[in-house]
Amino acid sequence: MSSAFLTFCIPTYNRAELLNITLSKLISVVREAECEIIVSDNGSIDNTRKIVETHIKNYSNLKYFSQAKNVGYDRNVALCYENSTSEYIWLFGDSKEISEDSFCKILNIIKQRKYQGIVVNSENRIMNIPSKIYNDATSILTEIGWHTTLLCSTIISKEFINNQLLKRYFDTDLIHFGVFFESIVKYENLNILWIADNVVSRTEYDLNFKDLKKSSWSNRLFDVFAIHWFSIVMSLPNQISLNSKLKCIKAHDQNTHIFNIRQLIALRARKEIIKSDYIKAQKILPFITELSSLKIRLVFLIPYPLLKIALLTHSKLKLLK
Known part of the structure; x- marks a missing residue:
């Protein structure tokens, strides 16, 4: 029992x-x-x-x-x-x-x-x-x-x-x-x-x-942690203040860094995210992450053959800091 x-x-x-x-x-x-x-x-x-x-x-x-x-x-x-x-x-x-x-x-x-x-x-x-x-x-x-x-x-x-x-x-x-x-x-x-x-x-x-470590949401990053995340937190009952909701929404990426450049490049290189994912979430991204819209947009402008080079370059620049 x-x-x-x-x-x-x-x-x-x-x-x-x-x-x-x-x-x-x-x-x-x-x-x-x-x-x-x-x-x-x-x-x-x-x-x-x-x-x-x-x-x-x-x-x-x-x-x-x-x-x-x-x-x-x-x-x-x-x-x-x-x-x-x-x-x-x-x-x-x-x-x-x-x-x-x-x-x-x-x-x-x-x-x-x-x-x-x-x-x-x-x-x-x-x-x-x-x-x-x-x-x-x-x-x-x-x-x-x-x-x-x-x-x-x-x-x-x-x-x-x-x-x-x-x-x-x-x-x-x-x-x-x-x-x-x-x-x-x-x-x-x-x-x-x-x-x-x-x-x-x-x-x-x-x-x-x-x-086996791939997350269930990795091919739906923008859907889950931008669109759905924003929608769910904002729709929580009114007993929770608006200021608290907005802080929580932004805090997720501030602490997990889920929308970092390296990850975005890697996900796009594996074709797990595509430009239309970004376009759907574009308007709410300023509430989600401190990463600039310009940098996110550039990830989707890099031609596929150059993505691995971009990933390697980003890693080397990070090591030099």
Whole structure:
């Protein structure tokens, strides 16, 4: 019988080798607590099913759900959420790991039932905000909202989940962000715990699977982290101030540097982004990134044969600084 306190939800797609490592480590950490683990497979065509079924034989609280075909990130995450049976849900990456000490700390906090949600640090993405309790959604969005786009960053109450709310964020790749913020504004006595310690890490083996590290949004950078990101944050309930929304929107690129020149050139060289992507997002890019529109435009003017040269030149210039 699984623990009634916490479910780890792991959406995955064609990353069986990484998932195998992640499940091995996670099961060893949570076995004594009997936490529920759900793997939601987005129609993988590798041996994901076989890998998970092998782990189920050794850990009965592991559940496997498989889509008939790839339905997109958000619908696959929704399947995880809807099938969770615990009081709290932790959306967890298929290439992430947590130490036994960190897990015990989280589980003890959850058992106190003091918080509607918990936001955890990962890979030391936030270094300047100490652990604290937040009582209003505006402060959360302003200070750490950008970080909660990371899949493993939020642990939420099962009360957050309802079918209509989930559907609202389909086809955005940001369902976990939208569900979290739209839910917390409804609480009059809000208590969200921010844990500054580095709770979640990328598995050390992840570096050995370079061909599996491609992000689900890499060929839709402008759609996800410009158009959808701007739209979702701006459409959050009016209880959150406009100033907070604008700060959060810009903070994402300020901290992740996702719209850096090198990445844009590399993505275009692989034909993962095209000029029409930029044109669709052009008007809102000043709200998204401090990178000038001129520099972004120039990336799409470089002829394909010269893109690798441009990438190499940019790297050399960076080394000379």
